[in-house]
Amino acid sequence: MPTSSLFANLPLDGLSPELLRAARWIEAHPREVALHSMRECARRAALAPATLSRLSQALGFQGFEAIKHLCQESFSAQAGYAGRAEVLQASARHDKDWLALLNETQHAxxxxxxxxxxxxxxxxxxxxxxxxxxxxxxxxxxxxxxxxxxxxxxxxxxxxxxxxxxxxxxxxxxxxxxxxxxxxxxxxxxxxxxxxxxxxxxxxxxxxxxxxxxxxxxxxxxxxxxxxxxxxxxxxxxxxxxxxxxxxxxxxxxxxxxxxxxxxxxxxxxxxxxxxxEGAYWDERADKVATGRPLTSSPRK
Missing domain, CATH: 3.40.50.10490 (Glucose-6-phosphate isomerase like protein; domain 1)
Incomplete structure (x- = not known):
């Protein structure tokens, strides 16, 4: 999903100036959102982290991570293999359970x-x-x-x-x-x-x-x-x-x-x-008989 579609059906004129500025920053910087934490994005946008949380709720999401995920999908689709690898690295830094996500996706x-x-x-x-x-x-x-x-x-x-x-x-x-x-x-x-x-x-x-x-x-x-x-x-x-x-x-x-x-x-x-x-598959017993090696026996107690 392009990041611009996040705001397509939202009455932006009803947002406070601070939320509107946050929305415009996200739309203009999807790469930063995809690669960095909410706190770092807030710092780069000169906003309070709470502002990004409130914007997420205004967009109908439970939290900023949902917006981040959409930005990652958009960035990965456009950036090719190297870009997707960069997103993976960023995700691993912010979410240590990247292997669980990979397993979940593979199961699906x-x-x-x-x-x-x-x-x-x-x-x-x-x-x-x-x-x-x-x-x-x-x-x-x-x-x-x-x-x-x-x-x-x-x-x-x-x-x-x-x-x-x-x-x-x-x-x-x-x-x-x-x-x-x-x-x-x-x-x-x-x-x-x-x-x-x-x-x-x-x-x-x-x-x-x-x-x-x-x-x-x-x-x-x-x-x-x-x-x-x-x-x-x-x-x-x-x-x-x-x-x-x-x-x-x-x-x-x-x-x-x-x-x-x-x-x-x-x-x-x-x-x-x-x-x-043809003996295509290895068989321990047959292999030892053919080579004259002793078969494995139970150890003496």
Missing amino acids: NTASVSGLNQAAQLEAAADAMLKARRVYFLGLRASHGLALHLHYTYGLLASNGVLVQGLGGTLTDQIGEMGTGDLLVATSAAAYTRQTVDAVVTARAQGADVLTLTDSALSPIARSATHTLLFRTDSPSYFHSMVGALALTEALAAAVAVRGGRKVLVYLQTRQDRLDS
Whole structure:
């Protein structure tokens, strides 16, 4: 919310000269309000701290911290990563419980998955993945780990998954392979990676369906998508949170397991048997037998 909107519906001519001066100072100095305590803001504005408290009540807030929070949101949105990091540092100085706020936000992002997406939407997306000739997983920059995780977990259930990596400058080559019968699963959040947006447009133009995992139904990768699933990226830190996005990928993988029937169960068992036979996962007992080391025994008493 821009700081000017704080005062949009307030009859400023009804304020005392002192409160009016305080309101105008806040509107002109949102950065200072975002970064400093009420007492420091009052000092810089040559006002009494009580004046800022009274102004907060006049605006309908319980206290100055509410105004401060709105100024932080406005400043962070405009300032980029460095500005958001500066706000985080300032918040930590004035509120030592910054970790609790971070945890609270991450819990909300995770919980939002079920609020933003109905089970029927997840199941429809899962059906599209299972029916596709090939399922391409694309995530660039911060979203790459999500695509990698979803590709891996999906690959335990079905054999038609392809991770789009673009190694050696081959991203456009992989996108160019997509066509009718294929599905591109693209993940991105603001600020949206241009190559991901271009890949979605190209895939659709070539006849492929597109499933997007994104932070807004209005995002550029959702506009031409066949299916869209949403996640939240709220964070008090300098970088948007991907916790909600990870929760969404896990929900989608679970939906594939739910909708895959007997076929995915057989395939999953085959994959598990292969991993076990290859010794993919560390096993203390098997490792010691293979190397001739003695097994751990209970200590003598």
